[in-house]
Amino acid sequence: MGGYILAIDQGTTSSRAIIFDGDQKIAGVGQKEFPQHFPKSGWVEHELEDIWQSVVETCRAAIADAGIAASDIAAIGITNQRETVALWDRATGEPVHRAIVWQDRRTADFCDDLKAKGHEAEFTAKTGLLLDPYFSGTKIAWLLDNVDGLRARAEAGEIAFGTIDTFLIWRLTGGVRHVTDATNAARTLIFNIDEENWDEELLSILRIPRAILPEVLDCAADFGTATADILGAEIPVYGVAGDQQAATIGQACFEPGMFKSTYGTGCFALLNTGADRVASKNRMLTTIAYRLNGETTYALEGSIFMAGASVQWLRDGLGIIESAAESGAMAEKADPEQDVYLVPAFVGLGAPHWDANARGALFGLTRGTGPNEIAKATLEAVCYQTRDLLEAMHDDWDAPDHASTTLRVDGGMVVSDWTMQCLADILDAPVDRPKVLETTALGAAWLAGSHAGVWPDRAEFAESWALERQFAPKMAEDERSRKYAGWKDAVGRTLSSR
Numbered sequence: 001m002g003g004y005i006l007a008i009d010q011g012t013t014s015s016r017a018i019i020f021d022g023d024q025k026i027a028g029v030g031q032k033e034f035p036q037h038f039p040k041s042g043w044v045e046h047e048l049e050d051i052w053q054s055v056v057e058t059c060r061a062a063i064a065d066a067g068i069a070a071s072d073i074a075a076i077g078i079t080n081q082r083e084t085v086a087l088w089d090r091a092t093g094e095p096v097h098r099a100i101v102w103q104d105r106r107t108a109d110f111c112d113d114l115k116a117k118g119h120e121a122e123f124t125a126k127t128g129l130l131l132d133p134y135f136s137g138t139k140i141a142w143l144l145d146n147v148d149g150l151r152a153r154a155e156a157g158e159i160a161f162g163t164i165d166t167f168l169i170w171r172l173t174g175g176v177r178h179v180t181d182a183t184n185a186a187r188t189l190i191f192n193i194d195e196e197n198w199d200e201e202l203l204s205i206l207r208i209p210r211a212i213l214p215e216v217l218d219c220a221a222d223f224g225t226a227t228a229d230i231l232g233a234e235i236p237v238y239g240v241a242g243d244q245q246a247a248t249i250g251q252a253c254f255e256p257g258m259f260k261s262t263y264g265t266g267c268f269a270l271l272n273t274g275a276d277r278v279a280s281k282n283r284m285l286t287t288i289a290y291r292l293n294g295e296t297t298y299a300l301e302g303s304i305f306m307a308g309a310s311v312q313w314l315r316d317g318l319g320i321i322e323s324a325a326e327s328g329a330m331a332e333k334a335d336p337e338q339d340v341y342l343v344p345a346f347v348g349l350g351a352p353h354w355d356a357n358a359r360g361a362l363f364g365l366t367r368g369t370g371p372n373e374i375a376k377a378t379l380e381a382v383c384y385q386t387r388d389l390l391e392a393m394h395d396d397w398d399a400p401d402h403a404s405t406t407l408r409v410d411g412g413m414v415v416s417d418w419t420m421q422c423l424a425d426i427l428d429a430p431v432d433r434p435k436v437l438e439t440t441a442l443g444a445a446w447l448a449g450s451h452a453g454v455w456p457d458r459a460e461f462a463e464s465w466a467l468e469r470q471f472a473p474k475m476a477e478d479e480r481s482r483k484y485a486g487w488k489d490a491v492g493r494t495l496s497s498r
Contacts, residue, residue, distance in 0.1 A: 003074060003454040004066070005019070005076070005452075006073050006076045007076075007079070007444045008077070008078045008444070009438075010079070011265065012084075012101065012102070012265040014033040015032055015034065017059040019063060019065070019073070020441075022455070024442065027065075027068070028064070030057065030058035030059065035047070042106060045099060048095040052171055060231065070235065071233040074449065075235065075237070076235050077444030078168060079240070079444035080163065080165040080240075080243060081243060083139075083163065084099050085100045085143065086161070086162050087154075088162075088170070089158065089160075090158055090160050096143075096147060096150060097147050100139040100142070102134055103309075104139065105133045105348055105356050106133065108133050110133075110141070111132055122201070127191060128186070129187070133356055134303065134305075135187060136188040138206065140212075141207060151209075155211065157211040163184045166184070169223050172237060177224030178215065179214050179216075179224065180214045180217070181223075182219065182291040184240070190202045193287070196296065218291045219290045220292055220450060222237075223238065223240055239444050241290060241443060244440075245290055248260050249447065250410070250436075250439030251439050251465065252464075253272050254462055258272045259271045259407055260439075262411040263410070263413035264411040265312075266303060266304050266309065267303075267382055269301065269304075269386060270287075272289055272297065274298070275295075275297065277298045278298065282396055284302050284352065285300070302350070302390075303350040304382070304386070305347050306344035306345075310342070311324045313344075314327060314374070320374065327375045327416070328417065328418035330372045331372065331380075331419075333372045335372070338369060340364040340374065341363045341486060341487055342360070342361075343358075343494040345494055349494070359494070364486075381487075382423075383427070384484065386407075386423060387426050406431075406432055408432045408434065409423070409432065410439040410440065411440075417471075420433060423471070424471040424473045425475035428473045430473070432470050433469050
């Protein structure tokens with residue numbers, strides 16, 4: 001079969017499919033955007049049929065682009081937007097509602113009520129997560145309570161729940177397999193990451209019937225077989241991981257202390273803490289980095305909700321750019337004397353603040369402020385938020401050699417040299433950009449390829465990681481400190497509790 005692997009990368013705004021060859025090089029690509037739905041302020045939804053059709057089309061396109069037959073593919077790996085909730089009819093496979101996206105904030109009041117009742121400590125102790133609308137659990141509860149007759153059908157075993165990986169596997173296998181992996185399960189707010197099972201007490205608090213939940217497997221496992229009518233041949237699904245964990249794997253961050261950050265729609269930074277589950281003092285998340293051969297590796301994670309999505313706002317909301325690529329060039333032309341700060345709390349603030357009610361704001365505007373300064377502030381905000389996360393993680397984990405931290409980066413935003421240099425300057429740390437930027441898809445592909453026995457093992461795969469460019473900090477310390485202090489002041493003015 002030549003070691004060809006099909007990686008499905010199902011994201012928040014588009015679906016991608018990439019064919020990797022036996023040397024882990026890209027042989028074919030397909031990509032398709034799909035509509036976003038915003039029925040109310042703070043609500044974000046996807047049509048599951050749009051997602052499914054986009055995945056099928058991109059897989060077929062990637063196979064055609066690679067010039068291979070479906071029968072040449074040894075296995076499929078899946079990586080997906082996490083926390084997004086899908087519910088569907090077990091008998092027909094039809095969705096019972098649009099998917100509620102991870103960005104959606106409709107359950108903020110519900111989360112506040114659960115906190116007021118003293119439940120957050122229990123959720124955090126068992127799941128490593130916080131009570132925030134970001135996670136799947138309260139979204140599931142909302143659907144059960146707000147779709148007519150759904151709770152009764154769920155309790156009767158007629159309804160299936162899944163994150164997007166689970167929904168895709170169900171469709172790929174013709175409804176034969178209802179499964180997920182440990183990394184996606186760990187983001188639902190109802191999975192105990194110590195005992196590694198669905199937690200009965202948390203299910204009871206959220207009133208979620210166990211009957212709707214999938215089986216949880218390792219990240220590299222037999223998830224089922226895609227039927228021949230979809231892609232042209234029966235192909236086993238051997239790898240699954242949530243997008244940020246897949247990027248961690250694709251960046252070969254297999255050793256404790258390794259740190260990666262992905263800059264896509266949001267920004268997600270993970271610090272590998274090995275077999276040790278580290279409890280955060282700074283409202284970072286404790287999560288599962290990956291589970292292989294029954295052994296779990298944990299991570300600290302910080303989540304920024306708006307990264308590339310803020311650049312999309314420059315394009316679609318303000319209309320000051322036509323493509324994301326223009327933002328770096330505009331930032332370079334900005335007036336260096338203007339200190340403009342964008343706090344991109346369009347859907348609340350993530351780590352370390354977790355303020356669902358905060359909203360975006362611009363500070364430092366003058367009559368001389370124009371599109372260039374706003375573009376620069378948008379890109380700088382991503383860098384400042386990354387520093388917020390890194391400082392919190394270092395405070396949480398007392399492992400040695402923090403001063404030598406190097407950040408491995410990936411995602412659409414990292415092609416901007418200006419942004420990556422700004423990131424190194426604000427962090428005062430080197431930023432490594434790999435030769436293969438499709439690290440999320442590569443991580444899913446490695447899980448599938450290694451399980452199929454056609455790709456190298458973990459150690460050999462880690463040795464193959466290749467650096468494209470390292471960005472070293474150049475900014476003077478007094479300038480760095482002054483700019484970061486201005487950022488912290490701007491965030492303080494934006495928090496809803498101020």
